Amino acid sequence: MNYTYIVECGDGSLYTGWTNNLEKRIQAHNAGKGAKYTKSRLPVKLVYLETFATKEEAMSREYAIKHMKRKEKLQLIENRAEIFNI
Template identity: 45%
Template sequence: MPIGFMYILECSNGSYYTGSTINLKERLLQHLSGEGAKHTKKYLPIKLVYHEEYSRIDEAFYREKQIQGWSRKKKEALINNKNYKLPSLSKNYTQNLNK
């Protein structure tokens, strides 16, 4: 049984909110009722678009912090199960410039 969850919500303004929790169902209810994070409260309604399960909450928290640093395109590749795109979306744009 999972102990931790990393999740991505889509907010009413189209933005993505990434979080982690030990109880995904309860945390979603908090977000939906406006008792979650300031961002989700401001941009209700929200929709769960992705989640991962972990055996420890610290692993879910680490993954949350990792994904928070990702670009919108990279998050969308993950959400849409297009994992093959993740490596190319990880490259620094300067790596593709001709010298």
Template identity: 50%
Template sequence: MPFYVYILLCMDGSFYTGYTKDLNERTRQHENGKGAKYTKTHRPQKVAYIELFNTRSSAMKRERAIKKLTHQQKQGLISSQSNK
């Protein structure tokens, strides 16, 4: 079963990055205020970006790398995927 790295676009224009094995369940948790502390106060609007990985370890590494990006760099990453 694949692991997903995802970026949520929040209502205030900020981004939340995470990883999960079950993307549908995890996004539902975020939407219901039962996900991360961040998304309890920065309500998610939509899933803006997704990457698939075969292992938890590779997903975690990618999540950490994305979290280090600036807001502008994350926007570029999202734009590059939506242009495919």
């Protein structure tokens, strides 16, 4: 399984990435071994997730989300939370 995810950083900013091992990737971010962007913005908290069958699909979705405005990302997060009653 491949994942596109958004984490909220300790400073309130959002970071979007993709991985094939979500738990390991979030742990890496919080250990300061994830993306350069998140290293100085710890801790991170998973706020959004999509699953895909292929790496290419996950990477394509990551690219699309990274080009969204913050307001659009927050709406995406809010809509997903409503679906799952979070």
